[in-house]
Amino acid sequence: MAAREVAARRRQRLTEAMRDAGFDVVVLFGNAWQNDYLRYAADFGILEGEGIAIVDRTGETTLYLDDPLEAERAAAECPDLATVVSTDIVADVLQSLQRYANHRIAAGPRRNLPYGLSRHREDMHLGDPTPMLDRLLMVKAKEELDAIRDAAHLADEGYAVFRNAARAGRADYELVAEIEAFFRANGVDDNFMLVGVGGREVRGMTPPTGKRLSPGDLVTTELTPCVDGYYVQICRTLVVGEPSSLQQKAFGVYLEAMKAGISVVAPGVTAADIAKAENDVFHRHGLGEYTTSEYTRVRGHGLGLFPDTKPQILEDVTTRIEEGMSLIVHPNTYHPEVGYIVLGDSMIVGPTGPEILTRTARELFGTAATGGVA
């Protein structure tokens, strides 16, 4: 399905939700870090500067951008979108909102809305559209799920590129260079990606630091290619050379935990149920300590127009899982004997259970002595 049709379906859902929530106008802010609210309404993948969209109840949308280069790009990439370029988009949006003086206006997301707008929350009676948008972002339309399915193969192909690139002596940023080059050549607009290289001293993943791969190192990565706005993620771990028996034994815990988490995914369960299923495996292996925030952030999360959207898969998150959500289950954490290990697959929540999107083998991969896939 064409991206433009997916965007039209989103806008239809947004106007329906606005009607149900009693909003005449919504004001949505975004940038390349937090683009999901903005992109939901104005189908533009912003890179530089910031943007604010004003959407009325008919779905008519005006996008305010503060960067002239981005405005030029928006005109080329989104020719149907009304775009205004201005150095002071906050002031211009406030000016535009004057014509909606007797309407019910909501502006969000609440946390990131510029202070120049949020300080008018009281005097302009600005509502908060955050819960409304969060729900739209979590439970997706069929057209959105099809877009996510279409993007999934690139996560697998990207990981194959990563495996082939990994060999002793190469620097972590050189692996990322190969991935990014592959993705850009194949229609991937963006990619959320972290790496980790080493052994027990590695407690998590970061951007590349220049570390060179050595025999025996665990090399972890999460790749999250974005196609036409939708992210799909894969997490895998490889060993430079042949995995040791200790590394294989440790990896077995993560494989068991991921399978346990995925087996629970179905409409009606909670995010906490999935996290608990994963964490129980670690507890059974005497590794319960490593399921805490000291060693891991989340046990999975939602995916969509943001690479790390709600619901977070944690034992204290009671959000109910629904058909039409897209998630990743990843029991990523530190292992005291071998270091940080990641393993995760993306999925769509179907009527009775998960539809797994990523198809890369769930293995602890090894590389040949001189490079490439073993």
Place this chain on the structure above:
Amino acid sequence: MRHGLMTWRESELSQADVLARQRRLQAAMRESNLDAVLLYTNHVRSGAVTFMTGFTPYWADALLLLPADGRALFAVALSKRVGTWIQSTNPTVEVAHSPQPGRLIGDRLVALGAKKIGVVELDRLPGGLVDEIRAVATAVELTDASALFGTVRSLPDTAEAGLARQADAIAAAAFATAPSKLTRVGDVTEALELSVRNAGAEECYVATAPDLASDARLSRVKGGVRLGTIFAVRLSVAYGGTWIRRTETFASFGADATLSAIAYAADELAAKLDLGADVARQIENFNWPAGATVADWSIEAPFGTRPLQRVASKAAPPLEAIPYGVLSLRLDSRTPVLLTRLVGIFGQAVARRSSA
């Protein structure tokens, strides 16, 4: 997010360099009777904090609180698990972690007894962070300090000039080494991304105008789109948190003498452009080869929290003081010709691939 190499390079940007910048801002805030200055950062609005500390967040956001005297506090939403990496790439400040970094800042303001706080681009600060600060520091006055920061930020800086030159050299080398016979947009973007990132760049954006005869707008184009006879590519490159852009126009059939002559002329203009004089006059009076004329131009520079922001153009030519800039030109020749060059720094890169 930032995908490329993010590491502290003491030989290129030293702790003494960034501490000197912090001292200059502290002196300015004391003259303005401010107790502290607050600077926001995320990977889009990284410019101010990167300048003051050398650090850019790959993800999430953060606040830098620089008191009028003493060490800066960097309050970041990233978790403690990446704290070692943050401290290694942000060595001059105290790092604190919280899902609510505004609360950490509020706590520190209370502890300092601070009353009047300058905020760079106050109206663009996320409202939720203001709420977090005010939930703790109920009595502080927040005032916009963008102009004050500008007086420090606009000064030429030797270390920053070196990083900009290196970023420009990386971009120039990528163009110079890209294969000359390419047919698809994806071939170009793949080659450029690989070259730039392998050279240690922190980030790279590629925009393309695949057929200048029909459309001179630069955008992100899908890889399968075929290149026209004359096409342009813009590389935006970050190295050590410092951004430049470089645009080249190519002929898909190989070397083109006219395009080469115009590109070399752009190098010449960039090398001698005096940012302290009338920039518009210098650009418009420049003698271009092959009858080319300037249809449009703009200059971007580090400004406020933005790594690069348009600060002058043909439509709005007055140029305030900037530390360095990038000049984008649209020239009319037999097709439009798009070129971007680093300006205001001696020794810009000049290498290009042979077809330009």
